Amino acid sequence: MKSPLLLLALLPVLAIAQKKAPAPKMTPAKTTIVQSVTTHSADLISISDKIWAAEELAFQESQSAKLLSDYAEANGFKVERGVAEMPTAFVATYGSGSPVIGILGEFDALPGLSQKTQPTKSPLHEGMPGHGCGHNLFGTASLGAAIAVKELIEQGKLKGTIKFFGTPAEEKYFGKLWMARAGLFDGLDVCMDWHPGAETKASVQSSLALVDFIVEFKGQAAHASADPWNGRSASDALELYTHGINMLREHVKPSVRMHYHIQDGGQVVNVVPDYSRLWVRIRDTTRVGMNEVYQRVMKMAEGAAVLANVDYKISLVSGIYEVLVNRSGGEVIQKNLELLGPINYTDEETAFAKKIQESTGKPQIGLHSKVEPLEETLPGGSGGSTDVGDVSWIVPVVRMTTATAPIGTPWHSWAVVACGGMSIGHKGLIHTSKTLAMSIADIMQDPKKVEEIKAEFKRRKGDHVYKGLVPDGPPPIGH
Incomplete structure (x- = not known):
């Protein structure tokens, strides 16, 4: 008998609990x-x-x-x-x-x-x-x-x-x-x-958190046909670098996004380019995760410069949380x-x-x-x-x-x-x-x-x- 009586006692409480919250009013x-x-x-x-x-x-x-x-x-x-x-x-x-x-x-x-x-x-x-x-x-x-x-x-x-x-x-x-x-x-x-x-x-x-930075490569210009051995191609470094970024895509978390925009890859076809430049952006769901990839991608710029025998420079643009x-x-x-x-x-x-x-x-x-x-x-x-x-x-x-x-x-x-x-x-x-x-x-x-x-x-x-x-x-x- 106690259970039905208890249920009857709780009915008013349950009814109140089931009422919807009062609708907002225009004050x-x-x-x-x-x-x-x-x-x-x-x-x-x-x-x-x-x-x-x-x-x-x-x-x-x-x-x-x-x-x-x-x-x-x-x-x-x-x-x-x-x-x-x-x-x-x-x-x-x-x-x-x-x-x-x-x-x-x-x-x-x-x-x-x-x-x-x-x-x-x-x-x-x-x-x-x-x-x-x-x-x-x-x-x-x-x-x-x-x-x-x-x-x-x-x-x-x-x-x-x-x-x-x-x-x-x-x-x-x-x-x-x-x-x-x-x-x-x-x-x-x-x-x-x-x-x-x-x-x-x-x-x-x-x-997504992100960071923007500019990578510049500087080499030595030369005639692209007459004496290319005298040149050190900044464009080669740029291509090596972007290839590295694209290889890295397989080995980052699905939340990571990597973008780049080539701003200068050389001016004419018959000159070994002595300058190249690209804008790079790295994103991830947190500032910490983004920074891990950022540090790695910056190191890759140095590797590309070594391979092409050119100099490089990285300049921070900005980054956000x-x-x-x-x-x-x-x-x-x-x-x-x-x-x-x-x-x-x-x-x-x-x-x-x-x-x-x-x-x-x-x-x-x-x-x-x-x-x-x-x-x-x-x-x-x-x-x-x-x-x-x-x-x-x-x-x-x-x-x-x-x-x-x-x-x-x-x-x-x-x-x-x-x-x-x-x-x-x-x-x-x-x-x-x-x-x-x-x-x-x-x-x-x-x-x-x-x-x-x-x-x-x-x-x-x-x-x-x-x-x-x-x-x-x-x-x-x-x-």
Whole structure:
């Protein structure tokens, strides 16, 4: 008799336990945020489109940086331009006291990807850059979120400091490294980040660490036919070196990626080349694993030089950490994504997306338009790398991604550029601004959440001491 009686006694408890967690609600602060982003939406879209049209590469983003920094200043932020010895880097600040929340914004383009806003490949300016990673949307959406939070601080509805970081050269030199070296991220409690993608979700996966370096070989020129025995070929050394890298591919872990770009392999066919140069990149899921391969590949350069009887030189460009995931912050993003609901697309936008999928040989399934559950964090990292990784080892970074291109779209391609300059990208921009700002408001209003985010950061980081992988001296402006 005891078992049935016990079960009856437990029924109310079980019923309570089975109840779903209360659905997130739109607070007055979040309603104000949505109204703010909506009010600024025409300006934000205009700025994004102008950055899209400017097509500016790493460290050349003068128009793009000016558009963003001027708009921040016009909206009451104190702006410091040209920070960390980079003319296109800036920090826009509003408020005082704690918590201090940062938000990252990128705005550089990629070479050779210029494209019209149409779903088939058609360059806007042949051979020119394009925003194949959606950074025109990235910086603008982040600024939109910062402005919405600033307005709440101004109205006395939030307390703390908001900082927008204009970060240049993510695609080539990783400008955040020099900003980190200058201490610009020190003192933040939490930093927010997002990236354009093919899905809308909280980002709780890591990335790949990498290192970039230049290898140069110097030999002796000679006539390639009359007296080649007098030559010492730098091109031979280059070929031996790249052959060594390609042989090594069989003997590294599956997580390792090795790339190289031959920048100079000789000038004419009838001269034994006395100079060659290539850019090498090594990646792995962790800084430690990457460094092991890096050390080995550097030794191989010496071997190639010995075989070809030439001199060699290795120059560090820069290197970045893998992203340190923060699930506590991801939970905040998730709740606000669920509160806002999915991005809704018109029939015309869906048709545009499917045409892009057809043009790139992908299944014609359209755009991601649903809110997925918060993912489990998997071991290792995604195929990409970002200098946000370095920031995440200095301060807790809370991340999300938003659909700005169709599912399956090849990234760093003309297809991403096409969507980033029209309504598909625009909708992602506005949705992101709202989500980030609402999440910042939640964090600013909840000291326990700030401490939870920071505690996870400390636990994941352990006793590691951050050290940026950058060469001495100023950033490579103009290189």
